[in-house]
Amino acid sequence: MRWLLGKDLLILRRSRLLVALLIVYPVAIALLIGFAISRSPSRPRVAIVDETAPGATVQVGSERVNVGQYARQLFSQVQPVRVGTRAQAVAKVKSAEVLAAVVIPADIAARVTSATSQAELEVIYNGDALEQAIVQSQINAAIAQANLGFSEQIQRAAARAIDLLLRGGNLGVLGAPANLVGLDEIPSLLHRVISHQRPGPDRVSLERVAAFAGFAAANLSVSKNVLATVGQPIRVRSTLLRGRRTPLNTFAVVVAVSVSLMFVCVLLAAGGLALEREEHALGRLVRGLVSRETLLAEKALLAAACSFVVAFAMLAGVGAFVTLDWSRVGLWLLALALGAVAFGALGVAIGALAREVRAASLLAFLLSLPLAFLALVPAGAVARGLYDAINAVSFVFPFKATLQALDAAVNRASPSLGLSLLHLAVLAIVFGGLARVGLRRAE
Amino acid sequence: MSAALSVRALSKRFGELQALRDVSFDVDAGELVAVIGPNGAGKTTLLSIIAGLQAPTAGTVSRGADEVGWVPQQPALYTKLSVAENLALFAHLEKVGDPRAAVERMLEQTDLRDRASERVGRLSGGNRQRVNVALGLIGDPPVLALDEPSAALDPAQRERLWAFIGGLARAERAVLFSTHNVAEAQRYAGRVIVLANGRMLFDGPPLVLLREVGEDEHGDLERALVRFLAQRAVTAQAGER
Numbered sequence: 001m002r003w004l005l006g007k008d009l010l011i012l013r014r015s016r017l018l019v020a021l022l023i024v025y026p027v028a029i030a031l032l033i034g035f036a037i038s039r040s041p042s043r044p045r046v047a048i049v050d051e052t053a054p055g056a057t058v059q060v061g062s063e064r065v066n067v068g069q070y071a072r073q074l075f076s077q078v079q080p081v082r083v084g085t086r087a088q089a090v091a092k093v094k095s096a097e098v099l100a101a102v103v104i105p106a107d108i109a110a111r112v113t114s115a116t117s118q119a120e121l122e123v124i125y126n127g128d129a130l131e132q133a134i135v136q137s138q139i140n141a142a143i144a145q146a147n148l149g150f151s152e153q154i155q156r157a158a159a160r161a162i163d164l165l166l167r168g169g170n171l172g173v174l175g176a177p178a179n180l181v182g183l184d185e186i187p188s189l190l191h192r193v194i195s196h197q198r199p200g201p202d203r204v205s206l207e208r209v210a211a212f213a214g215f216a217a218a219n220l221s222v223s224k225n226v227l228a229t230v231g232q233p234i235r236v237r238s239t240l241l242r243g244r245r246t247p248l249n250t251f252a253v254v255v256a257v258s259v260s261l262m263f264v265c266v267l268l269a270a271g272g273l274a275l276e277r278e279e280h281a282l283g284r285l286v287r288g289l290v291s292r293e294t295l296l297a298e299k300a301l302l303a304a305a306c307s308f309v310v311a312f313a314m315l316a317g318v319g320a321f322v323t324l325d326w327s328r329v330g331l332w333l334l335a336l337a338l339g340a341v342a343f344g345a346l347g348v349a350i351g352a353l354a355r356e357v358r359a360a361s362l363l364a365f366l367l368s369l370p371l372a373f374l375a376l377v378p379a380g381a382v383a384r385g386l387y388d389a390i391n392a393v394s395f396v397f398p399f400k401a402t403l404q405a406l407d408a409a410v411n412r413a414s415p416s417l418g419l420s421l422l423h424l425a426v427l428a429i430v431f432g433g434l435a436r437v438g439l440r441r442a443e
Numbered sequence: 444m445s446a447a448l449s450v451r452a453l454s455k456r457f458g459e460l461q462a463l464r465d466v467s468f469d470v471d472a473g474e475l476v477a478v479i480g481p482n483g484a485g486k487t488t489l490l491s492i493i494a495g496l497q498a499p500t501a502g503t504v505s506r507g508a509d510e511v512g513w514v515p516q517q518p519a520l521y522t523k524l525s526v527a528e529n530l531a532l533f534a535h536l537e538k539v540g541d542p543r544a545a546v547e548r549m550l551e552q553t554d555l556r557d558r559a560s561e562r563v564g565r566l567s568g569g570n571r572q573r574v575n576v577a578l579g580l581i582g583d584p585p586v587l588a589l590d591e592p593s594a595a596l597d598p599a600q601r602e603r604l605w606a607f608i609g610g611l612a613r614a615e616r617a618v619l620f621s622t623h624n625v626a627e628a629q630r631y632a633g634r635v636i637v638l639a640n641g642r643m644l645f646d647g648p649p650l651v652l653l654r655e656v657g658e659d660e661h662g663d664l665e666r667a668l669v670r671f672l673a674q675r676a677v678t679a680q681a682g683e684r
Contacts, residue, residue: 003532003535003536004536006532007521007524007528007532010523010524010528011521011523011524014523015523279519279520279521279522280515280517280518280519280520281519281520281521283491283496283513283515283519284513284515284519284533284578285536286496287494287495287496287508287513288495288507288508288509289533289536289537290536
């Protein structure tokens with residue numbers, strides 16, 4: 001095996017373009033995937049036409065909320081591009097300078113204040129169906145956030161107005177009397193007056209008024225909570241049933257490293273074995289010079305070793321930018337090593353089927369790419385039956401098991417590392433056996 | 444004197460296809476024997492069994508795979524390695540006692556010393572075939588089996604190759620080769636074995652085959668082979684009736 005390894009390393013050293021492609025291509029793919037997964041959607045660039053008058057307010061009882069607050073809420077959710085007119089906004093959407101435009105109409109304050117007709121925003125989109133779907137969902141989310149923020153402003157104003165009614169004092173409304181009595185104080189004031197009244201119809205009437213005032217004060221203080229409930233009726237409390245919460249960026253690192261490990265290892269193992277057939281050397285080797293098992297093991301281990309080095313270098317390199325728990329480095333190495341061996345076995349199984357390097361590489365590529373994407377399909381994203389089928393496919397190939405092993409090693413995610421390593425060991429044996437059968441049939 | 448190679452009652456079946464039927468012959472040291480016959484006669488199957496690439500269904504070969512040098516039709520070489528690196532690799536894999544000396548010896552014998560450090564992928568077809576033969580000889584086997592060694596070579600390259608192979612036979616090595624080029628067999632082989640449908644129909648010097656069909660020593664062996672096979676087919680049909 002030593003001489004075969006030496007020969008293959010020499011051939012690899014002389015195939016610089018191939019080695020560069022084998023390393024650069026998967027790393028580029030892996031980084032793109034990692035980037036796509038880890039990066040939260042950027043704020044959409046949106047043209048905003050604010051037609052409201054400067055200083056326009058929404059009146060809530062004695063309180064006023066500046067409509068400018070709403071525009072500010074909206075601006076914080078998007079990359080705002082202020083434009084003066086609707087026509088300018090439409091032009092920017094048409095030229096794709098912005099994804100969409102939002103027109104805040106001049107009558108928004110009046111409509112919110114009136115509480116009889118709902119205020120309306122105009123949203124202008126462009127683009128194809130996919131773009132529209134993405135932009136609509138982003139804009140809708142931004143508007144929902146802005147609405148929520150604005151409704152909180154209004155809630156707070158309403159709450160302050162209610163407090164003033166309960167506590168009394170100066171309402172701050174033009175024409176309102178100063179130092180008004182609060183609803184809270186009325187029952188005690190009335191009871192003092194009632195205590196000086198003789199029994200009779202007047203006293204009964206005052207007692208009824210005092211009872212009503214007490215009831216009204218109690219219920220009005222509760223209404224602040226009711227307002228908060230109506231503003232955000234349901235709050236979300238998350239509970240994770242399995243494993244620990246994995247930060248998205250470290251999961252993205254794990255995905256990127258697993259993809260690189262798979263591509264380098266499978267392509268190298270498949271290509272290495274196919275090269276023996278392409279060079280017609282297989283027959284010469286297996287007629288007593290090298291056993292078929294040794295040949296397969298040599299190809300799988302060489303590919304595993306190369307991909308292990310690439311993947312670990314990538315993990316360590318990314319570790320400079322993302323916080324990783326280096327005290328678990330031994331477990332990372334274990335997960336990478338088992339994953340590489342399983343991918344090596346898959347690679348030689350592919351190489352045993354192909355007669356030449358190009359066919360082996362194409363086959364390896366065509367198999368690897370969908371495996372990576374299938375393993376990343378989240379539950380609930382597709383129909384139940386399809387998800388079960390995807391899970392079954394992912395189970396019989398090493399990508400998902402490697403991803404789980406590495407996620408467990410790096411992020412302490414579930415399932416446990418031991419289970420994933422056992423899964424990988426079984427897959428390595430199965431694919432090694434298939435490669436042995438395939439090689440025998442190929443001769 | 445015992446034969447360098449003895450093949451006894453060799454048969455090979457691939458499912459329904461009987462590729463070889465009860466083939467037996469000997470090859471002595473220093474003999475250059477050609478295996479000829481039409482397509483599908485079983486020539487490559489016979490040589491690959493002798494070389495240890497395939498196991499026979501029945502019968503025996505006196506030499507193990509490690510005692511037979513194998514030269515496949517397509518040069519089995521690593522094109523990214525140099526001539527010397529290819530030779531050294533197989534010298535080590537064959538567990539030759541002194542690999543360095545073996546490489547030197549083969550470079551000398553194949554007259555490729557000047558090309559020793561050149562990558563095989565840059566060599567001409569003729570020189571590649573020389574390296575291919577050299578790899579078959581690197582373990583210094585007493586028997587050399589070559590499958591269509593001159594296929595895909597131009598006339599000048601063929602001439603040089605046969606001079607080289609002839610030299611091997613003169614150095615007391617038993618050489619067995621298959622060929623489609625009957626003229627080459629007539630010119631270079633001391634003996635021919637005729638195979639058709641997996642059966643061995645003839646084993647003897649080319650001159651005897653010529654006389655079998657009424658030709659003299661100046662006759663054309665290719666024409667003689669065609670007539671010989673036609674006669675045998677007629678005889679076989681008569682036998683079946």
